[in-house]
Amino acid sequence: MSVQERKQRERAGRERLIVATARELAEQQGWEAVTTRRLAERIEYSQPVLYSHFRGKREIIGAVALQGAAEMAAAVRAATAAATGPRDRAGALARAYLHYAENNPAVYDAMFHLDGGLAFAEEDTPEPLKDAFAALLESLTAVAGAGVHPGLFTEVFWAALHGLATLTRAGRLPPAEAGRRVDLLVDRLAVV
Amino acid sequence: MSVQERKQRERAGRERLIVATARELAEQQGWEAVTTRRLAERIEYSQPVLYSHFRGKREIIGAVALQGAAEMAAAVRAATAAATGPRDRAGALARAYLHYAENNPAVYDAMFHLDGGLAFAEEDTPEPLKDAFAALLESLTAVAGAGVHPGLFTEVFWAALHGLATLTRAGRLPPAEAGRRVDLLVDRLAVV
DNA sequence: CTCTCTTGTCTAGCAGTGCTAGAATCGAGT
DNA sequence: ACTCGATTCTAGCACTGCTAGACAAGAGAG
DSSP, X not given: OHHHHHHHHHHHHHHHHHHHHXXXXXXXXXXXXXXXXXXXXXXXXXXXXXXXXXXXXHHHHHHHHHHHHHHHHHHHHHHHHTOOSHHHHHHHHHHHHHHHHHHOHXXXXXXXXXXXXXXXXXXXXXXXXXXXXHHHHHXXXXXXXXXXXXXXXXXXXXXXXXXXXXXXXXXXXXXXXXXXXXXXXXXXXXXX | OHHHHHHHHHHHHHHHHHHHHHHHHHHHHOGGXXXXXXXXXXXXXXXXXXXXXXXXXXHHHHHHHHHHHHHXXXXXXXXXXXXXXXXXXXXXXXXXXXXXXXXXXXXXXXXXXXXXXXXXXXXXOOHHHHHHHHHXXXXXXXXXXTTOXXXXXXXXXXXXXXXXXXXXXXXXXXXXXXXXHHHHHHHHHOOO
């Protein structure tokens, strides 16, 4: 019995290693450098073992995305907890979101730009994704404004943050004024 | 002399054909289906011909992106011209933008998600891109609000639209409420 | 009208990708 | 110590973007 348990533990450990290595490699050299061969070499196994853990590269990206969603939710919650007043909380949330996106570009890409084969806004949406949205919702409901559905407001707020994160990182927006953009956004969107 | 001119004309025509075919193929089956072989087959030439017009696949994507930027600028200008009052213009702009993104997903991807090798927000930004931003700026300056730099406001507004377009298309936001999201966004961002 | 020589195009191939069938090896249980 | 099932690897497929070098077409000279 304990032999099987040990094997299972080792398997789980190796799975974590794969995800962590993929993430690390992507963060260092970009996702285009994350090939099955390179990944296999880094974890010191042959390529086929990757496929005994994941259906394919998509699923590995998806695993990184889920990890990122959980981290981001935690980061957002930590930032908002330290803020006082609903408006401050919205500002802290926005900054935390953009901060995470900026400091983990590969993970952010896994979540939103690449195809990780994850379902969204549907029944079978993975828990970490739902929870990340919930983390936004918690702090934004208070500033949605009267008569505005909090979920809808959160979606709009999130989309705006996502747009800023994406365009800034892609070099579409000059990074210099990033702070003032967030301020303006929060100032306009968040109602008393 | 006229022989060279004819050849140049034919070359230019074929270049347009390549871009149009790439766009068509991407719109029909997604960009992952746009391979150099398939593209070459569709234009009834061999692959190397593509490389006598473009440096590589990136540049072809870039050409589609530029085309899209010009079209989008035109669409936005047409929509805002028909609107009365600054606020209405902002709303019309937002709807036109999202409408274009929704109806030309592959072109939108070429502009923002894929690497077309285009420079942004820099000295050597291609003219169509600058002009597309200018088209937004023209109609949004009036609703930026007192003391707010119009360029900065346009960037924020644009980012929000981009976020909505991207997340909606990626299935991250339920498409049903799309209209209400735009209304909310414009309502909050655009100041009298 | 023929020949040459540039220009343009194609065939064939490289190195890389994600993924997999079947051989080889390891190690747990008898 | 040995067997036999589970695990891992080697080798290979079909595809990708891209390119060197063979080939053909057609303009200009005689």
